[in-house]
Amino acid sequence: MAYWLMKSEPEEVSIDDALAAGDSPWFGVRNYQARNFMRDQMRVGDGVLFYHSSCAEPGIAGIAQVASVAYPDATQFDPQSKYFDAKSTPDNPRWMLVDIKATRKTRLLSLITMRSLPELATMVVLQKGSRLSITPVTEDEWDAVLKLLD
Secondary structure: OOEEEEEEOOOOOOHHHHHHHOEEEOOOOOOHHHHHHHHHHOOOOOEEEEEEOOOOOOEEEEEEEEOOOOEEOHHHHOOOOOOOOOOOEOOEOOOEEOEEEEEEEEEEEEHHHHHHOHHHOOOHHHOOOOOOOEEEEOHHHHHHHHHHHO
């Protein structure tokens, strides 16, 4: 099993929205490295730290799991979507997504708190210049976060 941190703006999809929805498509990713994580490395059952970003207090807000294999993100084909990509076609899609299933909301583990914890110092999300919406999490980091949230 692998572990991931996936960022979502709570105004678009919050942990509460994800819990209410059941399996939710992780749509709108338009970064090749993040797409490749979903397409090439994510497997059903992988653990996900659900992270609220671009908000007053960013941080880990819940736990989820990968609920599907990668498949084409339909928003790339919709001219009305802000995620439309005119260069992408159904025969040759550029953007993929996975479904995630939120399993529980947690107390917020804020970015400020995360930065202060030595056991999380190696997390990709905490590295200077890291802006990816999906990043790998090591098993040790996963275990440390779960311990902090229990």
